[in-house]
Amino acid sequence: MRIALIADTFPPLRTSGAVQLRDLSREFARQGHRLTVMLPAADLDRPWAVEEFDGVTVLRLRAPPTKEISYVWRTWNEFIMPFAMLRNLRRSPLAGQRWDGVVWYAPSIFHGPMVSALKRESGCKGYLIIRDIFPEWAVDMGLMGRGLPYRFFDAIARYQYSIADVIGVQTPGNLAYFNRWRRRSGRVLEVLQNWLDKPSNVPCSIRVSETPLAGRKLFVYAGNMGVAQSVGIVLDLAQRMASRTDVGFLLVGRGSEAGRHREKAQALGLTNVVFFDEIHPDEIPDLYAQCRIGIVSLDLRHRSHNIPGKFLTYMQSGLPALVRLNPGNDLAELIRSERVGEECQSDQLDELVAKAERLLVQVETDAELPGRCRRLFDRQFSAKQAVSQIAEALFGS
Incomplete structure (x- = not known):
């Protein structure tokens, strides 16, 4: 047609x-x-x-x-x-x-x-x-x-x-x-x-092994850093987990709030956070191959339901997701029913930290977790x- x-x-x-x-x-x-x-x-x-x-x-x-x-x-x-x-x-x-x-x-x-x-x-x-x-x-x-x-x-x-x-x-x-x-x-x-279409196999220009996060288990956020994403909570999480020298946070992208987030990380002295500018979408699969957990952050004031594109890229790459989202969002039930990560529907940092810690244990002990993520993607997205x-x-x- x-x-x-x-x-x-x-x-x-x-x-x-x-x-x-x-x-x-x-x-x-x-x-x-x-x-x-x-x-x-x-x-x-x-x-x-x-x-x-x-x-x-x-x-x-x-x-x-x-x-x-x-x-x-x-x-x-x-x-x-x-x-x-x-x-x-x-x-x-x-x-x-x-x-x-x-x-x-x-x-x-x-x-x-x-x-x-x-x-x-x-x-x-x-x-x-x-x-x-x-x-x-x-x-x-x-x-x-x-x-x-x-x-x-x-x-x-x-x-x-x-x-x-x-x-x-x-x-x-x-x-x-x-x-x-x-x-x-x-x-x-x-x-x-x-x-999403099938992933590319283009090498990523970001090599984690050449950054201060080399050797760490990485949380990754790749995408827009605007008002609706509330990426600031990721920096709060990183600050709370700063004592864990085996964990790091990689933030990749651009947006209206990106400069402010970089300044906040510097002001807090966060040595477990590294920022990179936006990369070509075809480099994303190789970026995720260097990471362990994907992060989704949505402003809690949203009332509509949203399954962000970055969640799909995580599932496609076999990365479980740590997702902070508005209460009642359909994505929360999807994560729970498919067992592909942890979801947090509140602004309580203690809860987000606890779920991040739980997911870190799960990625080390649940060998089926990456497969569940990929099967969910293939079936629905x-x-x-x-x-x-x-x-x-x-x-x-």
Whole structure:
């Protein structure tokens, strides 16, 4: 089938969303679909650019910048982004193309007008992949009230929901949010688990043996270090475990809070913590091969359910996870039922320390632990399963 996939992130970006969409695109091609990924591009000097990527057509469409600018300008530019993309699509070689299905990825919440136009012109179904529920999570985090800005973003989000035939959410816990939406006949709401492709075998530029953590059992955190991740608790954990010279903490990534976390570690004199800048996603498997436990940290104020991409990478690599997360998150039950780590749903540092210590014992005594992690990944989080599920929803009987 000929499918359009609309998103705002893709390689060469290294975000978790870009990696997910790369892997999803490759699997669409492997399953015989003709996929075109449509992306906004602020740096183009012409209306459009076409390239080929692992059997997938990538169409970059000139649009205003939405990264590293003020919130006001970002909001305005995201609002006009789909209209700019649609205008430049009309100028491209794919202007008259008809699609058998349209898939789009949120975030961003602003793709609705473009999706609506493509669906209408092609008479096809649309599948919305939702990885976070914005602006609800921003309210939970205290970043936004329920005033005029919230109502604006909520209206944009609900418009994009209204044009979807199928919505795929991350976990069962997110289904309830869309109960009202799915009352209309013909709409389908389902759980579409996060996914990853097969791991690469690219050597990692980080060699732990060449750092002060050489020879230690390593906790690793690799990914964004922003407000929503609460990575500061990892440094508190490291401080409490500083007397254990056999344990270390490796933090790899970037984000709005990364500089502050480095300064905090230095101020605390933490010799058991080492930071590295973001690395290429293909280096991640070899990085994890040098570590023993993966860390996930989510702000406790979240009310929505989330299975972060980094949890998938840990499972794929056979790393058990130490996970601090918001109370009631579906991920907690998954960890307990599959016995693939320890979860902490409170802000009590003593509890987090106790669970870290327990997991350190388990990695030394439970030889089946890495295998359970890998089997969980293979069963629930493969790109092959995600593409098959999307295709069935769009084209099945």
